Amino acid sequence: MKILVILPNWLGDALMATPALEALCSVYPDAELTLVGSYVSIEALKYHPRCVRHYVDETKKGGNRFANTYRFAKELGVHDMAITFRNQVHSSLLLFWSGTPLTAGRRSWHSRLLLTHSINPSHPSHLVEQYRDISQSLSPIPLVIGNLNLHIPPHRYNRPMLGINPGATYGSAKRWYPEKFAEVARAYSDKYEIILFGGPNEVGMANDIESRLNGIKVTNLAGKTSIQELCSFIGGLDLFITNDSGPMHVAAAYQVPTVAIFGPTRHAETSQWMNEKSYIVRHEMKCAPCMKRECPLGHHECMKSIEPEEVIEAVKNLTYNTLKQGRPQ
The missing domain is CATH 3.40.50.2000 (Glycogen Phosphorylase B;)
Known part of the structure; x- marks a missing residue:
């Protein structure tokens, strides 16, 4: 066939x-x-x-x-x-x-x-x-769908790793702010080594975050990975913090514990699929979801109003629930 x-x-x-x-x-x-x-x-x-x-x-x-x-x-x-x-x-x-x-x-x-x-x-x-x-329409029997699937082996790290993905290729409206990502990374730098991801057009954001984490060990991979390497490196993470983006779905394919930050997009339509170790941070707003590449109103409140403390708390809830799920019954 x-x-x-x-x-x-x-x-x-x-x-x-x-x-x-x-x-x-x-x-x-x-x-x-x-x-x-x-x-x-x-x-x-x-x-x-x-x-x-x-x-x-x-x-x-x-x-x-x-x-x-x-x-x-x-x-x-x-x-x-x-x-x-x-x-x-x-x-x-x-x-x-x-x-x-x-x-x-x-x-x-x-x-x-x-x-x-x-x-x-x-x-x-x-x-x-x-x-x-x-x-x-191409199948004579009902299709049963499961998890997202990638046939690229995950990388094996020798220490706990927290991945940060500040970019989103679709447009600036989907991006949270480097200084806020940096604050969250700093809060967990005693438990995880930090690794930054991003495409060639997102190197500046990753560099901004790295500059704010002075004194903390950071691996900055923005603009330095192939697609295969990007998937593999994300697949081996212990925790991932990201905007609504392609790498977010890569993490879902590997069932990586993930906190995803949503603003102008439809979270019910494009959130992580079948990843129980996933948490969404978003604010209800009259103007969202607008589905625009850039904020049409110029204020970007759907993302700007989300504070680092909310993401830090989401990580706490996620890690607690992940540990709870992992306990023997």
């Missing part, structure tokens, strides 16, 4: 598609996956044992994208079935032009025209469940 999969562009969204992928692989034990996605999503998911081919989608680069998409579809060739987790016309066209007889995607004007199954997921629901609903 050859299955063509168009992955979401963002790291976190790609990880939230993995329960649906695993469910399809359970229904079709002989599945051979062809994965298409952004560089980030492919680097994270190409290690799946059922992945036989993987491609970074470069149809945007050079020339006419419609022509590029047509040529790419012919290169991919016919599969037994195909699914796109992106809601864009070029992804629908890619599946259509591949000649694959059974295709599925989220309902839209283009998926209705171009795909055999145009699915409207149930709402409100978590994004993992929405991806399951789209995938269900």
